[in-house]
Amino acid sequence: MTDLAATDPxxxxxRDIAPIVLPIALALAMIPFVGSTSSWLTLTAASLAMGMMxxxxxxxxxxxxxxxxxxxxxxxxxxxxxxxxxTLILLxxxxxxQADSLLMNLAVLAPAALLSMAVSxxxxxxxxxxxxxxxxxxxxxxxxxxxxxxxxxEQTLYAVWGPQIIxxxxxxxxxxxxxxxxxxxxxxxxxxxxxxxxxFIAIQLVLNRSKLxxxxxxGVENREMVxxxxxxIRRLFLxxxxxxxxxxxLGGVMWALYxxxxxxxxxxxxxxxxxxxxxxxxxxxxxxxxxxxxxxAMVANYGGFLVPKLALVSNILLMVAVLMWRPRGLYAVTxx
Amino acid sequence: MTxxxxxxxxxxxxxxxxxxxxxxxxxxxxxxxxxxxxxGAGKTTTLRTIMGLWQASSGEISLAGERIEGRATPDIxxxxxxxxxxxxxxxxxLTVKENLxxxxxxxxxxxxxxxxxxxxxxxxxxxxxxxxGSLSGGQKQMLSIARAIIEPRKLLLIDEPTxxxxxxxxxxxxxxxxEIKRKGATILLVxxxxxxxxxxxxxxxxxxxxxxxxxxxxxxxxxxxxxxxxLLGLSLEAHQ
Numbered sequence: 124m125t126d127l128a129a130t131d132p133x134x135x136x137x138r139d140i141a142p143i144v145l146p147i148a149l150a151l152a153m154i155p156f157v158g159s160t161s162s163w164l165t166l167t168a169a170s171l172a173m174g175m176m177x178x179x180x181x182x183x184x185x186x187x188x189x190x191x192x193x194x195x196x197x198x199x200x201x202x203x204x205x206x207x208x209x210t211l212i213l214l215x216x217x218x219x220x221q222a223d224s225l226l227m228n229l230a231v232l233a234p235a236a237l238l239s240m241a242v243s244x245x246x247x248x249x250x251x252x253x254x255x256x257x258x259x260x261x262x263x264x265x266x267x268x269x270x271x272x273x274x275x276x277e278q279t280l281y282a283v284w285g286p287q288i289i290x291x292x293x294x295x296x297x298x299x300x301x302x303x304x305x306x307x308x309x310x311x312x313x314x315x316x317x318x319x320x321x322x323f324i325a326i327q328l329v330l331n332r333s334k335l336x337x338x339x340x341x342g343v344e345n346r347e348m349v350x351x352x353x354x355x356i357r358r359l360f361l362x363x364x365x366x367x368x369x370x371x372x373l374g375g376v377m378w379a380l381y382x383x384x385x386x387x388x389x390x391x392x393x394x395x396x397x398x399x400x401x402x403x404x405x406x407x408x409x410x411x412x413x414x415x416x417x418x419x420a421m422v423a424n425y426g427g428f429l430v431p432k433l434a435l436v437s438n439i440l441l442m443v444a445v446l447m448w449r450p451r452g453l454y455a456v457t458x459x
Numbered sequence: 460m461t462x463x464x465x466x467x468x469x470x471x472x473x474x475x476x477x478x479x480x481x482x483x484x485x486x487x488x489x490x491x492x493x494x495x496x497x498x499g500a501g502k503t504t505t506l507r508t509i510m511g512l513w514q515a516s517s518g519e520i521s522l523a524g525e526r527i528e529g530r531a532t533p534d535i536x537x538x539x540x541x542x543x544x545x546x547x548x549x550x551x552x553l554t555v556k557e558n559l560x561x562x563x564x565x566x567x568x569x570x571x572x573x574x575x576x577x578x579x580x581x582x583x584x585x586x587x588x589x590x591x592g593s594l595s596g597g598q599k600q601m602l603s604i605a606r607a608i609i610e611p612r613k614l615l616l617i618d619e620p621t622x623x624x625x626x627x628x629x630x631x632x633x634x635x636x637x638e639i640k641r642k643g644a645t646i647l648l649v650x651x652x653x654x655x656x657x658x659x660x661x662x663x664x665x666x667x668x669x670x671x672x673x674x675x676x677x678x679x680x681x682x683x684x685x686x687x688x689x690l691l692g693l694s695l696e697a698h699q
Contacts, residue, residue, distance in 0.1 A: 337561050341550040348548040351510055352606070353536035353564045456552050 142410075142453035146417040153425045164306045166424045172312030174420035175319020176381060178413050180374030181397040181404075182326060183367020189343035189407015189456055191360050193255055194262050197269035198371055198397065199390030200276035204246055205239035205372025206379035206389060207280055210289055212238060220294045228294035236376050243372025247365040255364070280387035289385040297380075315377055322370065326409050339363060343407035343456050396423075399438050403445045405452025414453055418445075463488040463614055463645045464509065469518030469528070471508045478504045480669035482518070486614070491636075491646040493656045493677055496666035497692060502649045503545055505666070506616045509647075510542050511535045523613065537564075539613030543620060545649075547603040551592025555583055555602055558591050562606035569610075576605045579635040597628035604635065614645050621652045633658050657681045665690045 150167055157163040184198045212235035213220060219231045254272050258264040293311055300307040330336035342349045342356050349356050378393065379385045400419050404411025419438050426437035433440075445453065464486040471479035479501050486492045494502050507513045509520060511532040520528040527535050536542070550558050559568060577584045580601040586594060591602055600620055607615055620636070621629045633655050640646065640659065650656045656663070660677030673680070673690050680686060 334560065337553060337557050340552055341561055344550050344552055345548050347512060347532075348544070348550070349561075350532040351512065351536055351542045351544070351548075352562055353533050354561075355531070355533045 139454070142414050142449075145453075146414060146421060149418065149421055149425075153421075153429075156429055157425070161305045161307075162428070165308065166428055167421075168308045168312055168316075170417065170421040170424040172309075172315040172319075172381075172420075173424065174417035175316050175323075176374055176377050177393070177396055177400055177420060178319055178416035179322050179377065180371050180393065181400045181412050181416055182322065182409055183363075183370040184397055185401045185404060185407055185409065185412040186339065186343070186363050187367045188401055190339060190346070190363050191255075192260070192346075193269075193364075194265045195255070195269045196266055196394070197250065197254075197271075197273035197276065198367075199394040200250075200273045201243040201246060201368040201371035202375035202378065202390040202393060203280060203385075203387055204276060205243045205375030206291075206385045207284055207289075207387075208239045208242045208372070209235040209376040209379065210284075210291060210385055211235075213291060214289075217292075220292070223295050225296040228296045232294060236373055239372040239376045240369040243375070244365045244369035247368025248361065250368070251361055251364040277387045284387070286387075291379050291383055291385050293380055293383060311381065315381065318373075318377065322373075323409070323413050330409060335359075340456075396438060399442050403442055403452055405449075405454040405456055407456040408452065408454035411452055411454035411456075415445075460487045460490070462486065463523055464647065465519075465521045466505075466509070467519045469505075469508060469520060470516045471504055471513055472516045473504070473513060478669050479508060479515070482666075482669070482671060484664055484671055484674070486645060486647050487662065488645055489643050490661040491640055491648055491659050493660035493663040494647060494649045494666065495651075495656065495663060495691060500666040501669040502666055503618055504669075506542070506544075506618050506647065506649060509535075509616060510540065539611075541607035541612035541615045543603050543607045543615070543617040545618040545622065547596075547599045549591040549594070549599045549602045549606070551590060553591055554588050555586050555591055555594070556588060558602055558606055559609050562609045565610065572609060576608065579631060579638065580605060597624045600624060600628070600632065601635075604632070608639055608644075612644070614647065615639070616647050618649045619651060620648075621650065621655050629655065653681075 150170075153166075154160070154163055157166060180198075180202055184195060187193050187195055187198075212231060216231045219227050222228065250269075250272060254268045255265070258268055297311045297314060300309045301313070328336075330340055338349060338354055338356075338359055342359055346356050375390070379389065382389070396419055400412055400415040402415075403418065404413070404415035418441060422437045422441045423434065427434045430437075449455070462485040464484075466482050466484045469479055469482040470477065482501075482505060484505075494505065496502050504513065508515050509527075511527070511530055511534075515528045518528065519526060522535075522538055522540065525538070527538065550561070553561070559573075563569070580598075582594075582598045583601055583605055586598065591599065594602065604617070604620060607617070617636075620632055624632070629652065636646070636648070636659050646659075648656075648659060650659070657677065663673070663675060663677040663680050664671050665673035665680075667690070673686075680690075
């Protein structure tokens with residue numbers, strides 16, 4: 124063991140930057156394959172926007188997975204509920220949404236997003252208390268309970284709103300694209316990137332600059348020891364579950380606007396992508412989840428453009444490749 | 460001398476296994492009580508049961524006269540019980556500083572207490588901003604103990620702190636624990652290293668098959684090789 128004199132400088136913490144470099148390297152590597160710079164920029168912007176939306180939806184799940192060791196196969200229900208709840212405000216105020224004023228549009232969008240988060244978060248409270256609490260530590264039962272919960276939620280949405288797809292047009296000021304030379308970047312994608320970045324920075328600040336964040340990160344790694352230090356982690360579990368559900372609701376609103384439609388099974392395909400992101404990133408790692416979401420979106424967009432026939436399996440191949448490189452994900456936080 | 464911790468007729472089941480089979484023990488205030496025994500005797504289970512990490516199926520556990528069996532682990536910790544598990548259980552994704560910030564439950568880190576800890580474990584200062592996962596085994600053990608003593612505790616439960624460590628680090632740990640003792644701490648210490656046990660122990664409890672089979676002065680056991688062989692299956696001198 125090497126000790127030090129009291130006057131020696133403190134060493135800098137080491138950072139594992141290989142995963143951070145990965146999406147940048149992937150994007151740069153695609154330039155010669157895509158050919159046209161404008162197409163590459165458009166695809167990259169689309170990847171970033173899609174990645175941010177997936178990150179918003181997946182960030183809660185990775186913490187729930189990592190901290191609570193809960194396999195929540197019903198996470199998609201919060202996405203769909205969030206989207207449907209938003210229609211309660213967005214559709215009655217369609218006139219304000221179609222007004223050619225960014226302020227008017229945001230005055231409707233913001234309360235809709237907040238209401239969606241509130242309802243999804245509250246639903247998270249109910250789900251955690253009724254479905255999850257009795258099956259902590261029992262993975263098979265968690266899968267059964269949460270899958271059952273997802274089916275009940277979807278069927279309830281069908282019963283309340285009907286089976287038809289609900290159109291949800293983008294607000295006027297977010298339609299169209301910004302044109303930079305011969306590059307077109309959709310306005311809504313820029314908003315999605317901005318919201319995703321804000322959510323990422325907010326989560327990182329909470330996790331790294333507050334005692335609550337320390338508790339969450341410690342709890343992801345070793346719940347028992349956090350309790351042995353005197354902290355009631357059950358309350359933390361509930362708070363994280365509700366926050367994760369609320370973020371899924373926000374992601375649901377954003378995804379519905381991206382696709383300009385809402386339907387009860389909208390989260391089915393997303394759930395697969397979200398689980399791939401969580402596994403690629405490393406259970407419980409927000410940084411890994413962020414990079415994983417970007418990688419999944421890039422593979423979907425570049426892959427769809429270059430080799431459309433591989434689009435269906437491209438994300439599975441990505442997951443296999445990442446797990447062969449790092450079997451516990453890009454940033455391994457838990458030992459699970 | 461008053462007893463800070465008392466266990467009476469404590470049984471613990473883990474699944475279908477009956478691990479603790481009627482434990483009676485007392486830990487005197489201000490003393491270091493060694494808990495010895497063969498592997499699988501129930502030592503770790505005893506500490507975990509006191510800490511509430513495994514619930515006792517029956518029996519009574521009291522801390523300073525207050526019944527604690529059946530209470531949740533955080534409540535027991537908040538009564539002033541510090542726990543250093545065998546696995547060390549440092550939070551490897553957190554820095555050394557963040558590990559200690561979490562352990563200082565009731566407020567900011569106390570500079571004087573930190574300086575006192577750095578006096579024993581200068582490596583913790585050196586790696587203050589490093590991830591705990593990057594520390595060596597010995598340094599992790601130091602961090603684990605530092606976490607338990609960063610704030611005053613009534614009782615410290617420490618599980619095999621010297622296990623697998625280099626002799627130089629073992630000596631540093633022993634010096635640290637002696638200093639903690641001198642400050643009046645009450646310690647229940649599971650230890651397999653005889654040198655450490657002899658240096659630190661005031662009294663000793665020996666476990667076998669989930670029960671206490673011997674209790675007495677540590678010095679008396681250290682001096683009685685036949686007794687050691689009968690209780691532990693070998694001479695403690697050979698156990699170093």
